[in-house]
Amino acid sequence: MAKKKKKGTPVFLQGNEACVDAALTAGCRFFAGYPITPSSEIAEGCARKLPLLGGAFIQMEDEIGSIAAIIGGSLAGAKAMTATSGPGFSLMQENLGFAYIAEVPIVVVSVMRGGPSTGLPTRLSQSDVMQSRFGPHGDYTAIVITPSSVQEVYDLTIHAFNCAESLHTPVILLLDEMLGHMREKIYIPDVDDIKIETRKYPTIPPDFFKPFAVTPNMVSEFVAYGEGYRYNVTGLTHDEEGFPTANPNEIKKMLRKLRKKIHLHRKDIILYDEEFMDDALYAVVSYGSAARAAASAVRKARSKGVRVGLIKLKTIWPFPGYRIHQIAKQVRGILVAELNMGQLIREVDRYAMGRCKVTGSFRYDGRALEPDEIYENLTELRSIKRR
Amino acid sequence: MELETISPYHGYLRMKKKFPTVWCAGCGIGAVMSAIIRAVHELGISKNNIVLVSGIGCSSRMPIYVDFNTLHTTHGRAIAFGTGIKMVRPDMKVIVVSGDGDGMAIGGNHFIHAARRNIDISMVLINNYIYGMTGGQVSPTTPLKSFAYTAPYGSIDPPFDAVKLASGAGASYVARSTNYHAVQTSKYIKRAIERKGFSMVEVISQCPVLYGRLNKFRSPVEMLKWQREHAVTMKKWDKMNEEERTGKFPIGEFIDDDSRAEYTDAYAEMSHKAREEVRNAKNA
Structure with missing residues (x-):
């Protein structure tokens, strides 16, 4: 393959470091995590860099709390991310399901290692392929992104945030132990060359606002807590206003929305x-x-x-x-x-x-x-x- | 909007939406909901500035009925979700409503760690000694020898004391009240919201349908009477000997301490210092 001349600033980075830098460039301002090999460098990088950017970092008591905190942080208006590996990713599944049903934009990085269970903490594997798609119970469509080089880690981390923020859904970024720990020369694109998506903020007044409205492109408007739009977010099957429902038509409408939202935008999501x-x-x-x-x-x-x-x-x-x-x-x-x-x-x-x-x-x-x-x-x- | 003229508190309810509530007749959770609303109203905090977070259970249905920013999360994780909200928006008031199972069994870890961090979350723990939503199973606060569907011969699990747990873990404000003492409940919740740092108010509540029926309480009123008879003020409690204390519990404010730094304040300070250091290093 002919080598294209690449634009940008050359740097020598580890995969996990590139993930941190790209996340911050994409606008990530909240990270909650729990140490786990081989992903810990991502938490360490965020702990070092987020306070300098006015963002927030917290080391939670477990992975369940980590993903819960970033869902809360995202609802409060910040672009949010967590990073983990197989065992921690398994712990996150319930709240990941919550993020699917409540349509909360988050990015979950899993730096894959051998399994099942504790498996091979310091060895590589692509063990989360099915877990990332079918981990939480119920019907939803997952977005899972797999970079293969440090350059791609950088580019695709930004892509992951863009998918999450434009479609209001969790996005999973699968690295593996080798990619996370490998160092390569990459080119950091100029800021002007990077396309960064943000959430679709509402144009209608609070009284008429429906946080889970079914729209032609299936993406509802999103507004953070504390902006005057007081609404309910629940992990229960809910109607367009966010209130629990057991009405068969409402259930179907909501589940179809979750699936169709991704399906309609698949051309923007799928890269190969x-x-x-x-x-x-x-x-x-x-x-x-x-x-x-x-x-x-x-x-x-x-x-x-x-x-x-x-x-x-x-x-x-x-x-x-x-x-x-x-x-x-x-x-x-x-x-x-x-x-x-x-x-x-x-x-x-x-x-x-x-x-x-x-x-x-x-x-x-x-x-x-x-x-x-x-x-x-x-x-x-x-x-x-x-x- | 007519209803607002009846009582100022009606403005805090999503009257048009999901009423009546799921709670059974005689349940104590509604009383705690009104205590929270009274506390917020007296403090004069804007509804936009409050996030009410809950987990799963009877008490955790509360966010659906009140007109704040509301978040009904997964079982036991309300505090962890609240921690994320507080980290991103330290200016907002985060109130967590939790039951005894939600807060102390599955969510026990988040509870003690939030208290350890002293993050500014006000937790209202509604303790009715039983899992209500799932149909009457034994909870971490079910008293010894009490009956539940998963303790058909009497519970052998020694119960947790939420007050001691929160105090030991480092909460800034810890209080206990009962549904019988409605005025105090509201007062303590008000104080909890005001107090910077992690605060926990345990409210002993009644579940007449499950705990009451299984443990030979004939009516909700009888359960409230039980609360009156078994709750002892702190003053009285201190004078009582071990024998007199058996079966009873103290109510009141156990800890009200502003000496520890609040977590988001400490984070802001750390973040400010780090930025200064980096700036100085660049200039040097």
């Missing part, structure tokens, strides 16, 4: 990069730090004349299913490279709809996928006879 896909007969689908090895393997195969392309997903949920289906019709086989026993491959397989072979290149021993492993798996995929 493609490489060598024009004439590809095989495709490697990967995301996060596994995508780096995948890119290397694809280039190696290309150098040997194999017509293979790479799809690097930067947004895994909502899943770019339409594009995967198109690709499945184009190629003979798709290889999914990920650092677990196969989580996202289920979704790829679902959208391939039997149009091509789908196999995986998995690694789940706490070590990074090597390009050669992916290359070998690719060779195996090519040797499978068509059904």
